[in-house]
Amino acid sequence: MDENPVVSSLLAHPIINHSFVGGVLIGTAALILLSGIGRIAGVSGIVGGLLKRQPRHEFDWRLAFLFGLIGGGFLIRQVYPYTQPPFFFMPITYYVIAGFLVGFGTQWGSGCTSGHGVCGLSRLSVRSLVAVITFMTTAMLTVYFFHRSGGAE
Amino acid sequence: MRLLIAAFSGLVFAYGLVRSGMVEPQRVIGFLDITGHWDPSLALVMMGAVLAGLVIMPLVKRMPRPMWEAKWYLPMKRHIDIHLVLGSAVFGIGWGIVGICPGPALVNIAQLDSKNFAFIGAMLVGMVAYRTAAPFLDRFMKR
Numbered sequence: 001m002d003e004n005p006v007v008s009s010l011l012a013h014p015i016i017n018h019s020f021v022g023g024v025l026i027g028t029a030a031l032i033l034l035s036g037i038g039r040i041a042g043v044s045g046i047v048g049g050l051l052k053r054q055p056r057h058e059f060d061w062r063l064a065f066l067f068g069l070i071g072g073g074f075l076i077r078q079v080y081p082y083t084q085p086p087f088f089f090m091p092i093t094y095y096v097i098a099g100f101l102v103g104f105g106t107q108w109g110s111g112c113t114s115g116h117g118v119c120g121l122s123r124l125s126v127r128s129l130v131a132v133i134t135f136m137t138t139a140m141l142t143v144y145f146f147h148r149s150g151g152a153e
Numbered sequence: 154m155r156l157l158i159a160a161f162s163g164l165v166f167a168y169g170l171v172r173s174g175m176v177e178p179q180r181v182i183g184f185l186d187i188t189g190h191w192d193p194s195l196a197l198v199m200m201g202a203v204l205a206g207l208v209i210m211p212l213v214k215r216m217p218r219p220m221w222e223a224k225w226y227l228p229m230k231r232h233i234d235i236h237l238v239l240g241s242a243v244f245g246i247g248w249g250i251v252g253i254c255p256g257p258a259l260v261n262i263a264q265l266d267s268k269n270f271a272f273i274g275a276m277l278v279g280m281v282a283y284r285t286a287a288p289f290l291d292r293f294m295k296r
Contacts, residue, residue: 019194022173023201029166030202031209036158038219038226041166043256048280064156066259068163073263075164076171087261088178088268094250099258099272101247103279106255108290109240110230113175113254114166116241117199122206130233135245136185142249143185
């Protein structure tokens with residue numbers, strides 16, 4: 001194939017090579033889970049399902065997925081140096097409050113960025129579209145009050 | 154085989170989250186900071202993920218059943234209600250405060266940072282708290 005310099009430099013650009021390709025990988029992972037064992041790859045749903053009594057058939061694959069996800073983190077860290085300190089730059093109280101809200105909210109709204117954002121939108125679910133618009137809005141408002149960098153006046 | 158598939162999916166998921174920058178809280182906050190120095194690159198992550206889904210989904214929908222499972226396990230809820238909206242709103246607030254959502258929090262366990270552990274611990278408590286509060290919320294929200 002001809003190497004078009006414009007195309008190849010575009011493909012090497014971080015927004016394609018990292019953001020877009022990373023996104024495609026996430027979508028692919030969700031498709032593997034769905035086509036393989038018929039489950040939705042929503043992380044909050046998978047974790048939440050471990051916190052209640054379930055038959056083994058509902059339990060084992062969740063543990064396996066989380067093993068891959070968490071183990072993957074350790075594995076990737078060995079070959080792919082991605083930490084740019086300061087990684088967690090807020091006071092610890094914020095992480096506790098935010099964690100609680102994320103846990104409570106994802107169970108109440110039955111999904112997070114992966115379940116509603118990736119799987120739901122791919123399946124053209126209107127419920128998920130409403131959820132995504134809602135959490136993107138409140139997240140942006142929260143950032144506006146907590147982290148506004150003040151670039152635009 | 155089903156467990157192998159689940160673990161492999163988790164592994165690919167983790168790699169996608171790392172590669173895309175979703176595991177970096179500052180990038181996430183930069184993406185949500187639309188009135189400031191907005192970093193739009195993470196929008197491409199969602200686009201890539203959903204695009205992959207949209208292209209392959211018609212093929213998956215044509216499968217009679219999953220490859221290594223007897224039936225599909227899909228969300229049953231269809232209607233849009235107050236729980237979906239309020240829950241998502243609460244999640245968004247938490248996400249905006251620190252820039253971490255559940256998937257990246259778990260991948261970031263590898264960072265062995267106490268703040269990330271605090272987030273995950275509080276997240277689990279929040280999940281259990283919802284389960285306790287659900288009957289009350291249900292009754293309260295009923296018209």
